[in-house]
Structures are given as C-alpha cells and as structure tokens.
Amino acid sequence: MDEQEVLRTIDAALRQEGFKKDWSQSAHPYYVGRIERHGLEAEVSIEVPDLDFVDPPVIKLLSRGKAEGKRTPHLLGPDDMVCYVAKGAMVLDRYDPGGTVLQCLKLAEKVLGDGLRGRSDLDYADEFSQYWAAGPSILVDLPEGFRGDGEIFYVGLSRRAKDKLVLAPKDGLPPSLKALHAANRGIKATPEIAPCRIVRVDRDLGADRGGALPRNLRGFAAFLDRIGVAHELKLALEVGTGLTRWIAICAPNAICLAEIKIPKRFDRPEFMKSRKSALPKLLLDRTEDVAVERHLGSPIDERFLYQRNLGTVPSLAGKNIILIGCGTIGGFLAYNLAQSGAGSLGGCLTLIDSDRLSPANLGRHILGMSFLGQNKADGCAEYIREQLPHLAVDGRPVDATAILKSLSGDLVIDATGEEPFSIALNHHAVSQRPNYPPVLHAWIVGNGGAAQVLLCDGPEHGCFKCQKPKLAGEPRYRVMRPDSDNELLRNPACGDGLYAPFPVSASMSAAAFALDLVLAWNSGDPRHRYRTRVLDPDRSFQIKDMNLTPAPECPACQTRAQ
Structure with a gap:
C-alpha cells in the first residue's frame, strides 16, 4: 500500500x-x-x-x-x-x-x-504532576521529610547550557554540585540563590476534586487553602529580595513549585525595604494582578537516583567498596557501581590504580582523550563526581600490592585481570580470614572468549587459587577450547607489558557480569559465586555457574589451615 x-x-x-x-x-x-x-x-x-x-x-x-x-x-x-x-x-x-x-x-x-x-478521578491524582507543570522543571535534592526554609540554587551543570535550578535546604547544596558549578562558571563562582518555602503535605495533590490549577496569586491562595496550608503563603512572601518569591509543596504524588511574580510597580525601596513586612498584605489584596508560574520538581536525592532502577534489589548505599584496577574492566565497573549507589548515604567507593591513561587505552576505556596522562583511579573518580551528584568517590593513585595486608571495608573487587596480582590478593585474603573483607575477582579469558567472576567470602567455598592449585597444572574447569589461540601483542614502548586484543564489548560485558554478582552479594544471597559468561562460543566452553568447592591441594587454603 x-x-x-x-x-x-x-x-x-x-x-x-x-x-x-x-x-x-x-x-x-x-x-x-x-x-x-x-x-x-x-x-x-x-x-x-x-x-x-x-x-x-x-x-x-x-x-x-x-x-x-x-x-x-x-x-x-x-x-x-x-x-x-x-x-x-x-x-x-x-x-x-x-x-x-x-x-x-x-x-x-x-x-x-x-x-x-x-x-477517573483517582487517575487525576496519579497524573497530577503532568498537569501542574507549566514552566521549566526544577531539580530537587531534599532529605527525606524535610520542610521549612530552603533555597533555589542556580547551578551551572554544563559549560554549554544555562544554569539549572536546584531546590535544596538552606545552605545545603551538595558539595559535588558546588564543585561542578565552579568548574563550569569559574573557580571563584558561587551559585545565585533565591529563598524558597518548603511545605510538606501527607495527602495526594489533586485528590480533592476541586478548583482549576492556579495561574495567579488568587488561584494559588485558594489551592493552598484546599490542601490545608494557607498560612504558608504569607511566610513565603515575607522572605527574599527582588520581584520573585518561591514556595514548594511536597506531597506523596508530586513535588510542585510556584514562582510568584510580583508586579514591577512594587520594585521600589518603600516596598522592598522600609515597608517589606507590609508587602504580603498588599499582594494578597491584589491577588489577581500577581502572576504565578507553576514548576514541577524532579528529585535528584540519593535514595531516588540510586535505588529506583533497582526495584526490590537493595542498592549499594552505605557500603564501603574498594575497587582495584580502573582499566578496561574496572573503569566501566566503577561507573556501574556508582550508578547502583556505591558511595552514597555514608558509604565510600575507593578506586585504586597506579597506571596512567594512555592513547592505547582509549579504544576500550570509559575515559576519553581529555583524561590522557592522568592517573586512571583519579580520572575515574573525577568522571563519576562530574556525572553523578552526592557520591563519595576516592581515587587513590597507588600500587595496590603495597597495601594488600591493610585493606578493609565491606567488599574488595579485583578488576585488574592480572593473575599474579589476583593470586597475591587471594593469599592475603585467605590467610587473614575472618578479618579480611570478601573479595570478588573479575577477568576476561583469552581474547574476549569469556568473562568470569568469582566471589571469595568464606572458607566453605573455593578461593581464587582453588581454580588452578598448581601454577603449571591444568585448571579444574577449562574455559578456552584447545584449538583457540590466546594472542598476546607487545606495545611499541620498551618496558610496556603485553596486552590481549579484544573488543570493548568484552570489557563492558565483564563489568556488567561483575556488577550482577556484587548486587547478589549485597542482597545476602550470592547463590552461584563462580560464574562464566561465554562471549565467543567458537573459542570457549560453556561452564555451568556454581559454588566452587575448596581444592584439597590448594596452597592458599593449606597455608590458612596451618
């Protein structure tokens, strides 16, 4: 047709x-x-x-x-x-x-x-936020249950875009947003502010079935009266300077803000200074002349950002997680951990790597050219802080082998993909049980043939060395097919190590695979601690996910037993 x-x-x-x-x-x-x-x-x-x-x-x-x-x-x-x-x-x-x-x-x-x-009256309350919105949306970063005096901050989130409005408690703008504003508007720049009265109600807005949405102060006063907070209007009009006043209503089904625009004829010293206390009464006597623009609040608080997408799966909020290796796997994994709440609500995400980002890394690393020459741990921490507010992310440009004995926290993640380091970390973790955090290893097998992860969280399950107790021996579970070549290439610079060529999709798959096991560990039920995801079936065997049993001949476990 x-x-x-x-x-x-x-x-x-x-x-x-x-x-x-x-x-x-x-x-x-x-x-x-x-x-x-x-x-x-x-x-x-x-x-x-x-x-x-x-x-x-x-x-x-x-x-x-x-x-x-x-x-x-x-x-x-x-x-x-x-x-x-x-x-x-x-x-x-x-x-x-x-x-x-x-x-x-x-x-x-x-x-x-x-x-x-x-x-469909109940639908109106469910969709109330869509009807309220008229002006630009405003980001809202408020603690749970907060009410009282807040402020609208004009924050430069980007060099290219104009300032974005953020509602937060008085003097309570997150440090990460302050730093972002300074980076985009000048090192000494501070966000402009406007006072905002924050009102909280315990019933859905729009459920009262009455009245049109306000367009002027008269309609807004009637709206506040219907929801039982009429007295808050006078308090909102009493504070602030200039011709704008703000009030936010936080309800279970929406965060609605009203920008009250005072007529220009009141922009005189007698109203703004000497008779400022009389301004609310003067405005309330002329409510039809005072325009009100409605704005919708969009939450950006920690609980909202880092829990909503996980559904019933607990976020990583409050956990102290150490990620060693911020390279081809660890860079993506660091950002995924942050998106899942690591570093929020009192927790900290610590990134450790002594290497610097080079041009050879750009083809399969989360960081781009603007980070060339920068330490990978510092660069990943900076990138996360730029993209995600609130989070406590600490980049540590140190050699992890020097601090293996002293690592502490809720979980240590090894994303180095370097077997000698993983063996060393595993030795210290096993020998210091139960006074060492659980350790999760993530690596890519061969030239992107498969991704594997292993969680070592107790003596009842196998450790990293239990996969292959004898260094020169055969692994307990062979991943690569016998006829598969594991190609290693040499970097042109003398002293640089060998590297295995594989596409960035393998890096991202390994990071996502590791995150799945981290979230399972955090939920209290890791189930299968040893997991394999085949990326190239022609090169790799499919290995069933399992809990790896301790190997009787494992030297790491024998050292612990002694």
Whole structure:
C-alpha cells in the first residue's frame, strides 16, 4: 500500500465517522469531529503525523460540550492532548491505516468519557504532576521529610547550557554540585540563590476534586487553602529580595513549585525595604494582578537516583567498596557501581590504580582523550563526581600490592585481570580470614572468549587459587577450547607489558557480569559465586555457574589451615 492509498483509506474511515479534514492546521492528515456516544459530547481533532504508525495519532480535546470547565484526567499540555495509550504499550497495524485510526479514536473516546463522567478521578491524582507543570522543571535534592526554609540554587551543570535550578535546604547544596558549578562558571563562582518555602503535605495533590490549577496569586491562595496550608503563603512572601518569591509543596504524588511574580510597580525601596513586612498584605489584596508560574520538581536525592532502577534489589548505599584496577574492566565497573549507589548515604567507593591513561587505552576505556596522562583511579573518580551528584568517590593513585595486608571495608573487587596480582590478593585474603573483607575477582579469558567472576567470602567455598592449585597444572574447569589461540601483542614502548586484543564489548560485558554478582552479594544471597559468561562460543566452553568447592591441594587454603 503506497502513501496515497494510506491517505485515502484514513480519509474514508474518518469521514464515515463524521470527521472533516482541516487543511489549514497541519501538513499531516488532520481532521475535526464530534464524539456523541454514551452521553459523551465533545469536539476533538485527530492528526496522523506518522503514516508508519510507529507513533500513534495525536488526538486533542477541542471542546467539552456540557462538561466544559470540568476537571478531566489524561489531558496533557495547554492544548489538551489526550493520553489514550502509553508509548510502546500497543503495536499499531500500519497495513490497516483506516482501522487503526478508528481503533485509536475509540480508545480516546473511552478515556475522555470516563474522565468527563468522573470515573477517573483517582487517575487525576496519579497524573497530577503532568498537569501542574507549566514552566521549566526544577531539580530537587531534599532529605527525606524535610520542610521549612530552603533555597533555589542556580547551578551551572554544563559549560554549554544555562544554569539549572536546584531546590535544596538552606545552605545545603551538595558539595559535588558546588564543585561542578565552579568548574563550569569559574573557580571563584558561587551559585545565585533565591529563598524558597518548603511545605510538606501527607495527602495526594489533586485528590480533592476541586478548583482549576492556579495561574495567579488568587488561584494559588485558594489551592493552598484546599490542601490545608494557607498560612504558608504569607511566610513565603515575607522572605527574599527582588520581584520573585518561591514556595514548594511536597506531597506523596508530586513535588510542585510556584514562582510568584510580583508586579514591577512594587520594585521600589518603600516596598522592598522600609515597608517589606507590609508587602504580603498588599499582594494578597491584589491577588489577581500577581502572576504565578507553576514548576514541577524532579528529585535528584540519593535514595531516588540510586535505588529506583533497582526495584526490590537493595542498592549499594552505605557500603564501603574498594575497587582495584580502573582499566578496561574496572573503569566501566566503577561507573556501574556508582550508578547502583556505591558511595552514597555514608558509604565510600575507593578506586585504586597506579597506571596512567594512555592513547592505547582509549579504544576500550570509559575515559576519553581529555583524561590522557592522568592517573586512571583519579580520572575515574573525577568522571563519576562530574556525572553523578552526592557520591563519595576516592581515587587513590597507588600500587595496590603495597597495601594488600591493610585493606578493609565491606567488599574488595579485583578488576585488574592480572593473575599474579589476583593470586597475591587471594593469599592475603585467605590467610587473614575472618578479618579480611570478601573479595570478588573479575577477568576476561583469552581474547574476549569469556568473562568470569568469582566471589571469595568464606572458607566453605573455593578461593581464587582453588581454580588452578598448581601454577603449571591444568585448571579444574577449562574455559578456552584447545584449538583457540590466546594472542598476546607487545606495545611499541620498551618496558610496556603485553596486552590481549579484544573488543570493548568484552570489557563492558565483564563489568556488567561483575556488577550482577556484587548486587547478589549485597542482597545476602550470592547463590552461584563462580560464574562464566561465554562471549565467543567458537573459542570457549560453556561452564555451568556454581559454588566452587575448596581444592584439597590448594596452597592458599593449606597455608590458612596451618
């Protein structure tokens, strides 16, 4: 079916329903008609911007008939676009364009009908944040349950973009955001601030079923009165300078902010200084003249950022985790650990590596050219602090072999991929049990044939050396196929070690594999501590995940037994 046939089919289907094409509104097929079914009377438009039907037709409510003025859920934006299907929730049939537009129209009719009859009042509260938003969103970094005096900080999160507004407690902007502002706006630059009254209510906004959303101070005062916090308005108007006042309402279903814009005629010393205490009364006597712009708050606090994506899996918040090796695996793993909460809520993520980033590393490292010549641990820590607020990330540019005896924390991760170091770390961990943290090893086998991880967290399970008790002997579980070559190449510089060529996908897979086991350990049920993920089946054997049993001839375990 060519494009012209698609257009003719859509036109015939909608004209049969009484819709008329409006050539003046859009370059795409655009029709206007009435819905008069089951007591519902409303005028709507339907536009089909995507003839492949990857995106659904856009349906808007133009008038509500007898229900004019009634609050209705599932309407987005100032032009009342009907939210009748969630993106990706339904596959539309591009080979039946006429039937598809009628199917969408029917769904929109039901959504509108239920809303206009009051059957979807609970949905309005669920979606309240979408209706409230009018101005730009504001980032919100507040401790749990905080109320009282806060501040709006104008923070330069990027050199290229204008300042972003962040709501935080008074004098409570996270140090990481202050440092980011200084890096982007000048070393001595500090964010501009505006006072903001923070109000907290224990019921959903929008659940009271009353009133339109405020556009001026009169409507906002009525809104605050309906939710039982009318007295907070005077407190918000009393503080601050200039012609703007802020108030934030934190509810279970939304964080809504109001920017109160005082008319310019009040910008005189008699109102802003000598008679400042009288300003609230003067404004409240002229509420219709005072505009209010509504903003939606978007949380960026630690609990929200680093837990929401994990669902029921506990985040790494509060844990002290040491990651040794910030190279091809460790660089990606460091960032993944941070995204999972490592370094938040009192915990610390410590990164250890003595190596510097070289041009040869760029093809499979998380850091880019701007970090060339910088220590990898310091560079990864700096990169994480730039991208993710709040986190305590400590880069330590030291040789880990010198501090193996003194490592402490909740978990040590070995991402060096260097067998001699892993054997040394394993020796100290086993010999000092139970006074040494659990150790998780992660490495790539051969030229990206497989990724393996091993958690050593007690004598009842095998240690790293238990995989291959005799250095010159055979491993207990062979990963690489006998006919697979393990190619090692030499760097051009004298003194540089050999390296194994493999794609960056192997590095990322190994890091993700290690993170899965870290999260399983943190949840209290590691289950399989020895895991193998085959990346190249032609080069590697598939090994079943297991708990590695201690090897009777393991020299590390025998040393501990003695």
